[in-house]
Amino acid sequence: MKAALGVVLAFLYAPIVVLVVMSFNASDSPYSLDGVSGRWYGELLHDEQIRQGLINTLIVAAGSTALAAVLGTLLAVGLARYTRSRMLDALALAPAVLPDIVLAIGLLAFWSLLQATLGLHSVLLAHLLFGTAFVTAVVRARLHQVDGALEEASRDLGAGAVTTFLRITLPSLGPGIAAGSLLAFTLSIDEFVIAFFTAGPSQPTLPIVIYSMMRFGVTPEINALATVLLAVSFTVVLAAQRLSRLTDSLGR
């Protein structure tokens, strides 16, 4: 059993290990290791194209996540409180599971129907779409764990509806909202298909930049970039896990 576990883990992580090792390659070839150096990380820092792509990506991810956190939470609370319809539930969560390509084509068609110019705003709104669905899913799950009597207790102790929402409902959903937001953020950062369809040509996001770089051949610079992204998403996943553990210990 232990051996099997090792094989599966090796299968999962071998490519990533190769990627990380190659990012410290001193040579120009991304395929053969020729001494160790941090030179490609230096190049990364000075690459204007990548920096712009990163800024664009961060704008899209941060903006869509912030909006998704608000909309997703409200949607989750609304669904839980005012409807028993499974259909509405499914509709709210659908953008999270629909194939990206379907969303991408649909969004492109939608924007051209509106004759809107494509730019960062169109990517941001597109990412808001699936981001909201993910936040809704996580917050809904959290809502199930929260004792419904908490809100009644708050009312009973003299709080109005708004105070109850702000002081009781929101804090008990907090870990769920944070975990959902982190999920939306990481998904937005490396999302390619939808961004490719909905971004304006002058404002590509980082995955699009990487894709266009790849067309001129892979350099170790891309490995370095991928390693940085790996470190970031790993940190975010760990943070999300921490938060959900916090959630469990807060649950009754």
Added chain:
Amino acid sequence: MLSITGVSRSFGEVRALDDVSLEIASGEFFALLGPSGCGKTTLLRIIAGFEAPDSGTVTLDGSDLLGVPPNKRPINLMFQSYALFPHLSVEKNIGYGLAREGLPKAEIRRRVSEVLDTVGLGAVANRRPHQLSGGQRQRVALARAIVKRPRLLLLDEPLSALDRQVRAEMQIELKRLQHEVGITFVVVTHDQEEAMSLADRIAVLEAGTVRQVAPPVELYARPADRFVAGFVGSNNILPAETAVRLGLVPAGTTSLLTVRPENVRVGDGAGTLTGTVLDTVFHGGSSRIAVGVDGLAEPILATRPGAPTVSVGDEVRVSWAPEDAVLVPA
């Protein structure tokens, strides 16, 4: 005084409360007792303001309560699940209601520490609810409700989540506290022992109607109907025709004959009925004996002090003093 007059409430086809009227005096420890689904929780939620009745009135000291939202009623509820706020410390949980009244911080602190002393929780003031034992949580919930000094405190199955020993302690504690703070307590419970040991008066509810309102001793000694006779304590209930046939009551009687097991004598001497011992159970301080009597559908139960003096299969005679046979309207 809390007056409930002609309150009815239906959920779809189900009539949860049917023309319920009750008067609960100030400072009284009152219990609403009934099996699950009898409507007691609905009545509690109507008093607290979380449900509205379809008809009827609810007034507290003469002023109408029904138009008043729960956050504006001088009534607090201790929830069955306690509903402590998980993200707030014990201190903040208890101070929550006072902060909503807009009291100054110093005043809130003073009153919170006062009530913490009352319930004996000063040492855990800074803990979170999940760090407390069941008994401690229950005290926090109680403290959070009484710190508001409500005119009426509602308690929803206050002891059901506690284990046996803590429950016995809390029963005494609740009575002491009610005495101390002088607030009217209304406790909702399905546990007749709990109601009997806590309350000054008990209302027995069944299928949305009030069957009897009486002090515990009277409820036990003089049940008003068959349901109360069977629900409060255990009882031998004989249908009228059987009692007439066996010559226990004069012909023409239509009431049920009830006898408490502790009043039934079992032996080989003189007695009213003859039967066979079906079962004996030793409880330590007492024993329970089931005697099958010809012509009776149910065995007669007797509770006797000490170990059983008869064994299964024995032919015995059962009897009771005439004054222990209570006639209950059918």
